Amino acid sequence: MxxxxxxxxxxxxxxxxxxxxxxxxxxxxxxxxxxxxxxxxIRGMAFCRLMDDTDVGxxxxxxxxxxxxxxxxxLGIPGVLPRFTEHFRLKRSLTPFVRRIAIxxxxxxxxxxxxxxxxxxxxxxxxxxxxxxxxxxxxVAGAVVGMIVYNFISDLNGSLRQVxxxxxxxxxxxxxxxxxxxxxxxxxxxFTGVVWMFAASCLVASIPGLWSLVxxxxxxxxxxxxxxxxxxxxxxxxxxxxxxxxxxxxxIRRLAPYATALWMMNLIGNLFELSDRYMILHFxxxxxxxxxxxAGQAAxxxxxxxxxxxxxxxxxxxxxxxxxxxxxSADWEAKRFEAVQTRLRDALLAVSIVFTSGSAMAILLGxxxxxxxxxxxxxxxxxxxxxxxxFCTWAALVTVGQNYLWTVEKGKWIPVAMAAGLVSNLALNxxxxxxxxxxxxxxxxxxxxxxxxxxxxxxxIGCGYKLDLTLVVLxxxxxxxxxxxxxxxxxxxxIGWMAWNDDATRNxxxxxxxxxxxxxxxxxx
Numbered sequence: 001m002x003x004x005x006x007x008x009x010x011x012x013x014x015x016x017x018x019x020x021x022x023x024x025x026x027x028x029x030x031x032x033x034x035x036x037x038x039x040x041x042i043r044g045m046a047f048c049r050l051m052d053d054t055d056v057g058x059x060x061x062x063x064x065x066x067x068x069x070x071x072x073x074x075l076g077i078p079g080v081l082p083r084f085t086e087h088f089r090l091k092r093s094l095t096p097f098v099r100r101i102a103i104x105x106x107x108x109x110x111x112x113x114x115x116x117x118x119x120x121x122x123x124x125x126x127x128x129x130x131x132x133x134x135x136x137x138x139x140v141a142g143a144v145v146g147m148i149v150y151n152f153i154s155d156l157n158g159s160l161r162q163v164x165x166x167x168x169x170x171x172x173x174x175x176x177x178x179x180x181x182x183x184x185x186x187x188x189x190x191f192t193g194v195v196w197m198f199a200a201s202c203l204v205a206s207i208p209g210l211w212s213l214v215x216x217x218x219x220x221x222x223x224x225x226x227x228x229x230x231x232x233x234x235x236x237x238x239x240x241x242x243x244x245x246x247x248x249x250x251x252i253r254r255l256a257p258y259a260t261a262l263w264m265m266n267l268i269g270n271l272f273e274l275s276d277r278y279m280i281l282h283f284x285x286x287x288x289x290x291x292x293x294x295a296g297q298a299a300x301x302x303x304x305x306x307x308x309x310x311x312x313x314x315x316x317x318x319x320x321x322x323x324x325x326x327x328x329s330a331d332w333e334a335k336r337f338e339a340v341q342t343r344l345r346d347a348l349l350a351v352s353i354v355f356t357s358g359s360a361m362a363i364l365l366g367x368x369x370x371x372x373x374x375x376x377x378x379x380x381x382x383x384x385x386x387x388x389x390x391f392c393t394w395a396a397l398v399t400v401g402q403n404y405l406w407t408v409e410k411g412k413w414i415p416v417a418m419a420a421g422l423v424s425n426l427a428l429n430x431x432x433x434x435x436x437x438x439x440x441x442x443x444x445x446x447x448x449x450x451x452x453x454x455x456x457x458x459x460x461i462g463c464g465y466k467l468d469l470t471l472v473v474l475x476x477x478x479x480x481x482x483x484x485x486x487x488x489x490x491x492x493x494x495i496g497w498m499a500w501n502d503d504a505t506r507n508x509x510x511x512x513x514x515x516x517x518x519x520x521x522x523x524x525x
Contacts, residue, residue: 019161032167034316036174043178044308045369050185056305062136062195064277065127066143068270070151073112076263077104078152080255082325083406085159086333094221098156100251109148116141139195146202153209159326160220165212170319173205257412264415272422272452276445277303279429280438303438305370309362309385310392313355317396320351321403328407344404345470346508349499351400352393352474357492359389359478360485384442386481391449393478398449398456405456410463417455424448 048056071079078101088097116123120137127140150173158166180197280303324347331339363386370382405411425448432440453475461467473495480488499505 028164028167032171036171039178040174040315041308041312043174043182046178046182046185048305048308050182051191055191058191059194060303061127061277062140062143063198064270064274066140066147066198068274069112070144070147071266072263072270074105074108074148076259076261076266077101077108078148078155079262079266080259081152081155081159082322083159083258083329083409084255085156086326086330089160089221090333092221097251100248102152105148105152109145113141113145116144136192136195139192139199142199143195143202146199150202150206153206153213155322157209157212158322160213160216161326161330162212162216163323165209166323169205169209172208173201176201176204258406258409261411261415262406265411265418268415268418268422272418272425272448275422275425276429276441279426279433279444280441303384303441305382307385307388307392310359310388313358313389314392314395314399317351317355317393317399320347320396321399324400325403325406328403332407340404340407341466342508344401344465345468346505347400348397349470349474349495351396352477353492353496353499355393355396356477356481356488359386359393359481360489360492362389363481363485384439386485387442387446390478390481391446393481394449394453394475397474397478398453401460402456404460404465405463408463410459413459413463414456417452417459420455421448421452424451 047059051059081098081101084097085094088094116137120134123137123140124134127137150169154166154169157169177198180201181194184193184197324343328340328343331337331343366382366385402411402414405414425444428444428447429441432444434440436443457471457475477488477491477495480491500509
């Protein structure tokens with residue numbers, strides 16, 4: 001498919017490609033995500049009831065490994081899609097760009113999966129701290145492949161600002177995995193089957209996204225009149241001309257710094273995410289009835305139960321950050337630099353207020369959830385949940401805020417902040433776990449997330465982000481969860497009300513909404 005052919009498409013084809021506005025995309029994404037994560041919450045509860053805490057811990061380690069290894073072994077190659085798809089689309093080099101990214105992704109996947117199939121015992125020790133049935137490792141390999149296919153198609157749709165399709169894919173994957181895995185466990189299936197169900201749900205959810213790409217691919221490469229006017233190609237000799245695809249080595253030089261920083265962030269960030277669980281495995285001592293390995297896996301199961309709701313918030317923050325990056329990149333490419341900071345500031349404030357309020361409600365519902373739904377089997381998980389909610393809210397804020405550094409192509413500072421958090425997490429876990437047990441691990445993780453957030457904020461300010469009172473307030477608000485859910489809820493409502501009463505902020509929020517929604521909210525202003 002040549003770009004020249006795309007340029008000769010009739011007007012009807014030109015109008016076939018539509019991007020979702022950020023407001024509509026966010027509304028659809030939030031609605032689908034809340035529904036999907038609600039189903040994910042049910043799945044988490046079902047896992048805790050249908051599996052013992054040892055198997056829950058094994059699932060936590062397996063899923064953590066899948067999410068860790070997927071971006072790391074891909075060398076950050078597909079991670080450039082959200083930032084650079086719009087850039088190369090404006091340069092009329094979308095097809096060669098995506099084709100080369102797909103080839104690199106396929107090559108990396110083939111090498112890694114082949115290695116897993118050759119050395120299953122070694123990977124069993126890496127993931128679970130002891131050798132496992134080879135069929136389980138093959139299932140993990142299948143889940144890695146399924147997740148890569150799903151993420152690639154989802155990221156490409158998202159980078160083209162097809163947010164509604166991405167939301168539908170996420171909903172299908174969450175619902176599909178819940179139905180398949182819970183049905184499998186109810187009918188007596190083994191833990192290995194749960195991993196295969198995850199792989200199957202990823203592949204099934206990829207089908208509508210692939211269909212959307214095939215349907216709109218040609219029209220996506222046709223520039224609108226307004227995009228022709230803002231395309232800076234003719235003014236920049238370092239960029240490809242309108243009718244010449246970007247050369248391979250030119251593309252590598254353009255993308256390599258970004259991909260390297262992304263790869264480092266994923267590696268260090270995922271090690272940081274898994275470090276507390278691996279420290280628990282190694283530092284929790286044996287009991288009179290359980291060996292050290294089994295006691296560690298059981299403690300990880302307790303830790304997993306206390307993070308069910310916090311991780312829902314973090315995953316929602318990850319989705320918000322993923323949705324925003326293509327829009328921030330589009331603003332940046334169009335030289336709307338002030339709009340980048342304004343969008344980001346509003347998003348961070350909204351995330352802090354909404355997530356803190358939701359966390360307060362979760363703490364209030366915690367006793368019922370753990371005593372009734374989980375039958376009182378995960379008491380340690382309930383006591384650590386407030387701290388987990390605080391550091392997961394911080395992590396969500398970082399996930400959204402770091403988009404500024406990716407947009408201005410200064411992402412190299414993100415792995416630096418992550419590395420500082422990882423080192424502090426390991427040191428604090430080694431110190432606190434022997435003294436305080438599982439609670440020591442949570443305190444260590446809380447403090448290290450604070451280190452990461454501080455590092456990212458400092459990097460943003462150093463790269464031109466304007467420091468104001470809003471950044472300080474939204475960073476401190478989640479800390480109120482450690483004192484009382486009522487205090488946290490009161491502060492969140494007060495800050496939200498003050499933001500709404502600010503004319504500039506309120507008008508920006510209202511202007512970003514669809515006309516029908518804005519007309520209903522105008523009387524409230």
